[in-house]
Structure formats: structure tokens, C-alpha cells
Amino acid sequence: MKTLVDQLGQYAGYHRDGRNIATHFIGIPMIVQAIAVLLARPSVDWAGLPWSLSSLLVLVSLLYYLRLDLRLGLVMAALFGAALYGAAAAATLPMGAWLSLGLGLFVVGWVFQFVGHYFEGRKPAFVDDLMGLIIGPLFVVAELGFLLGLRPALRDAVNERAGAPRSASSALAGTRRFG
Numbered sequence: 303m304k305t306l307v308d309q310l311g312q313y314a315g316y317h318r319d320g321r322n323i324a325t326h327f328i329g330i331p332m333i334v335q336a337i338a339v340l341l342a343r344p345s346v347d348w349a350g351l352p353w354s355l356s357s358l359l360v361l362v363s364l365l366y367y368l369r370l371d372l373r374l375g376l377v378m379a380a381l382f383g384a385a386l387y388g389a390a391a392a393a394t395l396p397m398g399a400w401l402s403l404g405l406g407l408f409v410v411g412w413v414f415q416f417v418g419h420y421f422e423g424r425k426p427a428f429v430d431d432l433m434g435l436i437i438g439p440l441f442v443v444a445e446l447g448f449l450l451g452l453r454p455a456l457r458d459a460v461n462e463r464a465g466a467p468r469s470a471s472s473a474l475a476g477t478r479r480f481g
Contacts, residue, residue: 307463340356
């Protein structure tokens with residue numbers, strides 16, 4: 303199994319332009335919420351909670367994130383918990399509203415992703431490695447932490463693994479990626 307630095311560094315190598323990263327801060331959460339919404343129906347109540355394909359996907363993802371890094375895994379658990387809560391509420395909507403919400407978030411989220419990769423001038427990471435689909439949400443959370451000055455040793459290790467930035471412009475920090 304690849305380490306956290308390997309996974310984030312490989313993903314970061316496809317995301318060196320700040321404008322691309324900025325679009326990912328919007329697009330990835332929209333896609334995650336869309337998937338949670340679309341997989342929230344049908345559900346069954348067990349142990350006082352609604353369980354669906356969405357719940358199972360979150361559980362498997364969280365086990366992987368926690369294995370990579372406890373602190374980031376716990377943050378992801380809180381965020382995915384909120385996503386599941388919203389998805390369960392959306393699943394109670396009439397079929398048309400539920401489907402429109404889920405598909406709308408999904409399509410708009412991917413539009414943001416592809417606009418970002420247009421700025422980057424490089425294809426999305428998942429094209430070369432499907433693990434990019436699960437690492438994307440973790441990358442966004444790690445990137446936010448780095449922007450807040452958290453985990454500088456991890457930031458530096460990821461930067462080293464990813465290589466030099468592709469452009470001098472950064473929509474997020476005005477300097478080198480990750481800080």
C-alpha cells in the first residue's frame with residue numbers, strides 16, 4: 303500500500319496550478335455530495351441510522367483514509383458524516399427533486415474539475431490511476447490544512463514528491479504550492 307505522502311504527492315503532481323486547486327475546492331465537495339445523494343436511496347434503518355450504498359462507500363473510504371493517516375481520517379469522517387446527513391435528507395425528497403439535486407451537483411462539480419484541468423494543461427489524475435478518485439477529497443482537506451499552516455512537514459514531503467510547480471501563478475497563496 304502506498305503511503306500518505308506517495309498518494310498525496312502523486313495527486314499533487316497533477317495539480318500544480320493554483321487556479322486548478324481553487325476549482326477543486328468547489329468541484330470535489332460537490333461531486334462527493336452528489337455521490338452521497340445519488341447512492342442514498344434506497345436505505346434501511348439499522349442501529350438507529352439509515353444505511354445505504356452511500357453509507358457503505360463512506361465506510362470503506364474512511365477505513366482507507368484512517369489507515370493512511372489518523373488525523374486526516376478523522377477530519378474526513380466528520381466531513382463525510384455531514385455529507386451523509388445531507389444525503390439522507392435529500393433521499394426523502396420526491397424522486398424528481400432528489401435526482402435533480404444529485405445529478406445537478408455531479409455535473410456542475412465535474413465542470414469545475416475540467417475547467418481547473420484546462421488551466422493546469424494536464425489531464426485529471428484519475429485518468430492514469432483510478433485511486434485519484436478516492437484521493438481527491440483527501441487532497442482537498444490536506445490542501446486546506448496546508449493553507450492554514452497545519453502539518454508543514456507533511457506539506458514539504460508532498461511538495462518534494464510532487465515536484466516543482468508548473469506555473470508561478472497561484473490563485474490560492476501567490477507563492478509555491480502547498481505553502
